[in-house]
Amino acid sequence: MLRREVEEAELVVYGRACPNCGGFISDRRLALGVPCSSCLRELPKSLDYRSVYRVLKEEGTLKGFKEYYVFRETYSDLVKFFVECLGSEPWSIQKMWLRRIAKEGSFAMIAPTGVGKTTFGFVVALYLARKGKKSYIVVPTTTLAMQAEKKLNELAGRANLIVSPVVIHSKLRKREREAREEQLESGSFDILVTTSNYLLRNAERILKHRFKFIFVDDVDAVLKGSKAINYLLRLTGFSERDIEAGMEIIRLRREAAYLSSLQARSEKLEKRLQEIRERLEKLRNRIERKGRERRILIIASATGNPRG
Ligand SMILES: [Zn+2]
Structure with a gap:
């Protein structure tokens, strides 16, 4: 699959870039806006997104292109x-x-x-x-x-x-x-x-x-x-809880920016920064996980x- 992309490429093959499967794709196909050769073996006559979609569906290889x-x-x-x-x-x-x-x-x-x-x-x-x-x-x-x-x-x-x-x-x-x-x-x-x-x-x-x-x-x-x-x-x-988390993120970011700007570094300061980083990570996850x-x-x- 990679080899085929290399053969088709003008200059480079990109990784994780196929608009359908997220795999390797040649610069040529990428420029045409069509998926890689594993997703779409032959280029259809019309490269219009509707035609491409139809072919992918027929071949049973439709993935991320559907969203597009x-x-x-x-x-x-x-x-x-x-x-x-x-x-x-x-x-x-x-x-x-x-x-x-x-x-x-x-x-x-x-x-x-x-x-x-x-x-x-x-x-x-x-x-x-x-x-x-x-x-x-x-x-x-x-x-x-x-x-x-x-x-x-x-x-x-x-x-x-x-x-x-x-x-x-x-x-x-x-x-x-x-x-x-x-x-x-x-x-x-x-x-x-x-x-x-x-x-x-x-x-x-x-x-x-x-x-x-x-x-x-x-x-x-x-x-x-x-x-x-x-x-x-x-x-x-x-939710109100999300908003509270959002407010806390803003406060912690401000504190971290202030602490990082200080000239004098101390063990206590580094410890606090580490604490802030861990807390931020937790808060971000909480908001994102909810989907x-x-x-x-x-x-x-x-x-x-x-x-x-
Ligand atoms: Zn692909």
């Missing part, structure tokens, strides 16, 4: 939906964000006003609503919550999508507010939009639902104080400086 295939399919599906909603192709920065969504990654969306961060968040929420998954959108003000409601309905209309967003803000009449809170309580909604104030005052009501996607619009305004951060982390599936269900958190900011 699902990512590519999800991405092209997302782009198609984006065009349905907005009537135009996504810009390159929006394409980058869509790729991250397709990988189910969480990220901070830092871009100046006018790049369409908010609209982007809405489109993703609608896309997931179509798949029967819940989203939560947090905005800093009542005005923005009202605008969100209008925009969500407008976008859904363009994509011929029937969704039921529940939007809660301080300007609702009493009866309307009660009706919407009942919907929130029973979980009969796809998209929830509230102000950050509402989240702070009604956290338990919101935290009991499972959201696939959490979008924080204008994080600089929303995240005033660690309480809001705490709730957002819990929404993303971290949480994947959820997506996007925080949008115009400045990239989330401090309020």
Whole structure:
């Protein structure tokens, strides 16, 4: 197998690099984006990822390439939906964000006003609503919550999508507010939009639902104080114990950095550093071992400086 890769290679063979089995692969195949010769004996006529996927499946050698295939399919599906909603192709920065969504990654969306961060968040929420998954959108003000409601309905209309967003803000009449809170309580909604104030005052009501996607619009305004951060982390599936572990990691890292910067070294200091390293290892394992269900958190900011 290795020999065959060497024969095919122009210059080098890479180890642990086949996109399907993770084994040896020639630079030539790697550049074409196709798996190694053990996975895919003959190169198919079309090197399109769909053809490659089909052949691997037929030959019974499909492994890691499946994940890549699902990512590519999800991405092209997302782009198609984006065009349905907005009537135009996504810009390159929006394409980058869509790729991250397709990988189910969480990220901070830092871009100046006018790049369409908010609209982007809405489109993703609608896309997931179509798949029967819940989203939560947090905005800093009542005005923005009202605008969100209008925009969500407008976008859904363009994509011929029937969704039921529940939007809660301080300007609702009493009866309307009660009706919407009942919907929130029973979980009969796809998209929830509230102000950050509402989240702070009604956290338990919101935290009991499972959201696939959490979008924080204008994080600089929303995240005033660690309480809001705490709730957002819990929404993303971290338990209070995980968050405590996370806080301890931050404290220990700071202490270790301080101790390492000291000129005078002593046995006592080295011992403490060793203690910190062991504790950090334990805490990291605790968080990673849980294998949480994947959820997506996007925080949008115009400045990239989330401090309020
Ligand atoms: Zn392979």
